[in-house]
């Protein structure tokens with residue numbers, strides 16, 4: 581088996597533990613390069629020898645049964661697991677060629693470049709305006725009031741929320757509906773001009789209409805950002821993701837172009853999962 585088998589033609593899915601990449605010549609469009617990544621919570625190994633390349637300005641979905649390590653892997657990409665004392669990791673996570681775990685890596689700067697949106701919308705207990713303007717101010721991206729106003733409007737427009745909130749920017753973020761709050765959180769994430777947005781089941785707390793709005797938004801956002809999303813919803817992965825990785829018991833079983841994976845999965849476990857036979 582070629583250790584750099586392509587994910588584009590659907591014919592070659594590398595064995596678990598082997599790297600997944602398009603081809604070395606095309607690596608300039610990589611966002612993350614992950615090699616031999618292992619992670620333990622105390623004695624419990626949650627990620628096992630993961631090798632995967634994640635492509636810029638695409639949507640990649642992470643799917644798999646509960647507890648298989650999707651959220652843990654997502655948190656490896658912006659070092660959110662550092663906040664959990666029992667965690668130990670081995671292996672390489674590179675973003676744009678830089679070792680994310682290098683001692684000299686500035687975690688605050690990393691998390692600015694790799695933003696995160698969670699399952700439950702979590703606006704700050706502040707106004708809609710402040711929810712967006714606060715972090716860019718802290719990062720010295722804006723200072724003057726007019727700059728802040730411009731940035732808030734742009735982030736809200738990009739998150740598809742401007743028309744709904746433009747007349748109530750100084751009302752609390754928590755006064756919005758669940759779907760609007762989630763778009764506010766997306767606006768907050770994009771306001772600091774990240775390269776990547778990680779989404780951990782971003783629609784699982786939302787109604788079908790709000791879910792469809794966020795899915796449409798993901799499709800637009802990928803023009804500017806790399807999006808990596810965890811989802812339990814197979815239809816959602818099929819609708820929004822360019823690439824899909826199937827996790828099982830801490831391993832990546834299969835990673836491929838979404839259309840290929842959903843039409844002709846290479847592994848029996850993937851087929852069983854996407855056809856709803858377990859999980």
Ligand SMILES: Nc1ncnc2c1ncn2[C@@H]1O[C@H](COP(=O)(O)OP(=O)(O)OP(=O)(O)O)[C@@H](O)[C@H]1O
Nearest residue numbers: 621626644645646647648649650651652653664666
């Ligand atoms: N903070 C933690 N401390 C200890 N173990 C954890 C912690 N977070 C996750 N785990 C364990 O790591 C494994 C992977 O969990 P993780 O949440 O990454 O899976 P998941 O695929 O995202 O699950 P789900 O789909 O249910 O959200 C599980 O066995 C889980 O119990």
